[in-house]
Amino acid sequence: MIERSPFFDALTYFAMLVGLVIVVLPFWIVIVAASQSLQEVSRVPISLLPSDQLWINLQEAWARADLGPKMVNSFIVAIGVTVGKITLAAMSAFAIVFFNFKARMICFWLIFITLMLPLEVRIVPTYSIAANALLPFQVILDTFGITWLVQQLSGIQIALNWNLLNSHAGLILPLVATATGTFLYRQFFMTIPDELAEASKMDGASAMEFFWDVLIPLSRTNMLALATIMFVGSWNSYLWPLLITTDRANFGTVVMQLKALIPNMNGTPDWNVTMAGALIIMLPPLLVVAFMQRWFVRGLISRDK
Amino acid sequence: MERRAVYRNKVLPWLLIGPQLILVLVFFYWPTSQALYWAFTLEQPWGGGNAWAGFDNFLYIFRDNRYWATVLRSAFYALAATGLSMLVALTLASFVDRALKGTKLFQSVFIWPYAIAAPAAGVAFRFIFSPEAGLIGGINTIWPGIWDPATNAAHALAMVIICHAWLGIGYNFVFFLAALQMIPKSLSEAGAMDGARPFQRMMDLQLPLIAPTAFFLLIMNIISSFTDSFGLIDTMTEGGPIGQTEVMVYKIYIDGFKGLDYSGAAAQSIILMLLVISLTFVQFKWVERRVHYN
Numbered sequence: 001m002i003e004r005s006p007f008f009d010a011l012t013y014f015a016m017l018v019g020l021v022i023v024v025l026p027f028w029i030v031i032v033a034a035s036q037s038l039q040e041v042s043r044v045p046i047s048l049l050p051s052d053q054l055w056i057n058l059q060e061a062w063a064r065a066d067l068g069p070k071m072v073n074s075f076i077v078a079i080g081v082t083v084g085k086i087t088l089a090a091m092s093a094f095a096i097v098f099f100n101f102k103a104r105m106i107c108f109w110l111i112f113i114t115l116m117l118p119l120e121v122r123i124v125p126t127y128s129i130a131a132n133a134l135l136p137f138q139v140i141l142d143t144f145g146i147t148w149l150v151q152q153l154s155g156i157q158i159a160l161n162w163n164l165l166n167s168h169a170g171l172i173l174p175l176v177a178t179a180t181g182t183f184l185y186r187q188f189f190m191t192i193p194d195e196l197a198e199a200s201k202m203d204g205a206s207a208m209e210f211f212w213d214v215l216i217p218l219s220r221t222n223m224l225a226l227a228t229i230m231f232v233g234s235w236n237s238y239l240w241p242l243l244i245t246t247d248r249a250n251f252g253t254v255v256m257q258l259k260a261l262i263p264n265m266n267g268t269p270d271w272n273v274t275m276a277g278a279l280i281i282m283l284p285p286l287l288v289v290a291f292m293q294r295w296f297v298r299g300l301i302s303r304d305k
Numbered sequence: 306m307e308r309r310a311v312y313r314n315k316v317l318p319w320l321l322i323g324p325q326l327i328l329v330l331v332f333f334y335w336p337t338s339q340a341l342y343w344a345f346t347l348e349q350p351w352g353g354g355n356a357w358a359g360f361d362n363f364l365y366i367f368r369d370n371r372y373w374a375t376v377l378r379s380a381f382y383a384l385a386a387t388g389l390s391m392l393v394a395l396t397l398a399s400f401v402d403r404a405l406k407g408t409k410l411f412q413s414v415f416i417w418p419y420a421i422a423a424p425a426a427g428v429a430f431r432f433i434f435s436p437e438a439g440l441i442g443g444i445n446t447i448w449p450g451i452w453d454p455a456t457n458a459a460h461a462l463a464m465v466i467i468c469h470a471w472l473g474i475g476y477n478f479v480f481f482l483a484a485l486q487m488i489p490k491s492l493s494e495a496g497a498m499d500g501a502r503p504f505q506r507m508m509d510l511q512l513p514l515i516a517p518t519a520f521f522l523l524i525m526n527i528i529s530s531f532t533d534s535f536g537l538i539d540t541m542t543e544g545g546p547i548g549q550t551e552v553m554v555y556k557i558y559i560d561g562f563k564g565l566d567y568s569g570a571a572a573q574s575i576i577l578m579l580l581v582i583s584l585t586f587v588q589f590k591w592v593e594r595r596v597h598y599n
Contacts, residue, residue: 008503012400016411019397023415023474029440030429045443088328091321098311099318107322114333116585120532120554121578124561124570125339126332136335177328197311207312236422238536243562258424259540262431271432271439282425289420293413300419300479 030282033275034058041272053272061277065257066249073168074235074253074284080172081234082227089181089226090219094211096182097189098197108186115179119240127243130170134160166247175234181226188222189215221295228296232285254281337578343571362572371548372556372573379552382466383530389470391522394477399507401478402485412482419475423536430468431541434460454542458549461542465550469530469537477522484518485511517591524588528581553577 028048033041035054040047062068095101096108119126129135138160141147147158164170192215200210216223238255245251261277263269289296312318344362346355366372394415401412418426436442436453444452454460488511496506512519535554538544544551544559551559553573561570 008403009405012403012405015396015400016408019393019400020411020414022393022471023417026426026429026433026471027417029433033432033439042438044438044446046438046440088325092325095318095321099321100311100313101315101318104318107326110334111325111329114329116582117333117337117578118532118581120535120557121574121581122333122336122340123558124567124574125336125343127562128339129331129336133331136331173328174332177325177332182325194311201311207314207317232420236425238422238424238539239558242539255422255424258422258428262428262540269438271435274428275432278425278428282421285420285422286417289416290413293416297416297479297483300476 030275030279033272034279036272038268038270038272041275042269054276057272057276058280060273061261061280064273065254065261065277066252067254067257067277067280069250070252070254070257073171073251074255076168077171077237077241077253078231078235078284080168081175082230084172084176085178085181085230086223086226088176089178089185090216090223092182093185093189094215097186098207098210108182111177111182112179114177119174123239123243126174130164130174130244132160133162133164133173165244166251168251170244171241171251171253175237175240178230181230184222184226185219188219192218221298224292224295225298225300228288228292229300231288232296235285257281340571340574340578343567344575346568348567348571358568362568363576366569366572366576375551375553375556378462378550379531379534379554382462382469382534382552383527386466386469386473386530387523387526389466390473390526391477391519393470394474395481395519397474398478398481398485399511401482415478416475418472419479421472423469423472423533424540426468426472427465427537427540430464430471434464434467456546458546461546461550465534465537465541468541469534472537473526473529477526480518480522481515484515488514520591521588524584524591528584531577531580 029046031054032048032050033046034057035050035052036047036057037051037053040051040053092107092111096104132138138147138158141158141160151157164173196214197210200214205213236255237253241253241256245253245256248256258278258281261274263271263274345358345360347358347361348355397411397415401408401415433439434441434452434454436445436455441452452460454464492510492514493506496510501509531552532554534552535558538550538552538555542550544555554577557570557573557577560566560573564570
């Protein structure tokens with residue numbers, strides 16, 4: 001910037017320090033409270049200095065919320081959703097940009113419009129479809145009389161049923177479709193010169209070879225950017241896991257466990273354990289964002305523009 | 306788009322796009338049409354017959370004062386959280402944009418809130434704002450009972466809004482900073498040569514130039530305040546005290562899953578969906594116009 005006056009520099013640092021307090025204070029309180037004993041954490045107002053109980057509280061929170069298996073579930077879901085989204089987004093965008101088929105713009109819009117249908121507005125019916133993910137196909141078969149025909153011919157009653165409740169597939173699949181990912185990949189593929197594809201064709205490479213050997217390596221930056229925001233998003237998802245898992249013990253994720261750590265109205269107000277749990281649970285996505293910052297920022301910005 | 310499409314193949318593109326299309330149809334379009342159907346019928350929670358109800362479900366909701374209170378509350382929530390978050394983020398971004406020594410460190414920290422799960426932030430802020438412990442509760446030792454989100458609806462709502470705004474700082478900051486950095490240095494320098502002070506340059510030069518980004522963020526934030534508030538409400542107040550922090554999404558969840566009123570929940574979903582769709586359209590229209598500017 002232009003002004004180099006000491007006053008403006010001081011003002012800038014002051015403003016940024018205030019911002020730092022606003023942003024960091026909640027993290028600091030979580031760490032401080034997580035390191036205190038029950039007595040210290042109950043003191044009002046809370047002491048802003050960390051104490052020495054961090055490890056004990058972390059262990060207590062880990063045991064109380066049964067975080068071990070839940071961590072495994074959270075990683076399965078976050079990695080599954082991230083890998084799934086990237087794979088499907090790349091494949092769909094490849095089909096839309098590089099193939100000549102009539103319905104490609106319709107397909108693109110079908111995917112793109114889902115942006116306007118967030119999970120929150122279709123929770124009840126999405127839950128009911130998760131109870132039998134094959135229901136739409138059954139209805140199609142019934143409507144066209146195929147069920148009847150098959151039964152007449154072979155005596156077999158077609159009854160498609162795939163229950164996704166309380167399963168990893170159920171936690172992952174409904175979150176895998178991605179309009180933003182497809183859109184981002186499409187934008188990227190469109191910057192690739194035609195000549196590249198033509199050249200690869202002339203070298204005798206098939207479409208899939210071109211996709212695998214040329215496009216995928218070229219899109220590495222894109223992929224890292226997408227992976228970061230998608231990992232964070234799926235690790236932090238709450239509503240869908242909450243709905244689909246009644247069997248918390250086996251299929252719960254860590255974010256769902258937070259509520260179980262909040263002190264009971266009439267119980268011990270051991271917020272130190274609660275904050276220790278919150279610390280464990282917020283750490284993985286925070287580390288991803290901190291280490292992948294460069295990619296993450298790029299992904300975020302190119303995502304919506 | 307037209308110059309593309311170098312490959313011709315009848316099967317391959319469908320194999321590539323098929324999985325995504327199936328997921329989209331099963332988990333987006335099927336439930337959406339189901340919601341539409343339920344909104345116009347009277348659904349029995351445990352299956353069985355359902356009778357055509359026309360607009361009765363909607364009329365029932367519109368006559369419900371509790372629903373209108375929820376709508377107003379959601380609108381207030383959305384505007385307050387959006388305004389607060391964008392204001393803080395813009396202020397931080399414009400100081401970071403001055404790129405003094407050490408700014409990079411601040412810059413990376415300001416992004417952190419984006420990484421935090423809403424329920425985790427909810428639990429943390431609930432402790433910070435707890436009346437009998439934490440940080441803010443401390444003022445109760447000076448003025449007993451002055452702060453109590455557990456029984457005071459205004460306090461509870463303020464607590465949730467502040468937490469939502471905090472969560473949005475990182476996202477808004479990234480976009481604002483990118484937009485500010487896109488402005489050519491020479492423009493600011495020219496402004497300075499003409500004698501414009503930093504604040505004046507901010508008002509007359511930078512703000513108009515980042516207006517498209519600000520508008521984009523405004524809509525994004527409002528949409529997310531309407532849709533993403535569930536995790537926060539559920540961990541911080543559960544809609545209480547006595548339903549006073551219930552927002553639209555939370556009411557759909559409660560009516561649908563606790564009250565087993567599928568028709569009512571579906572009708573409310575449709576209304577929320579129309580809201581999201583119209584906001585998105587406003588955004589697209591603006592983006593379209595912005596493209597013509599450039």
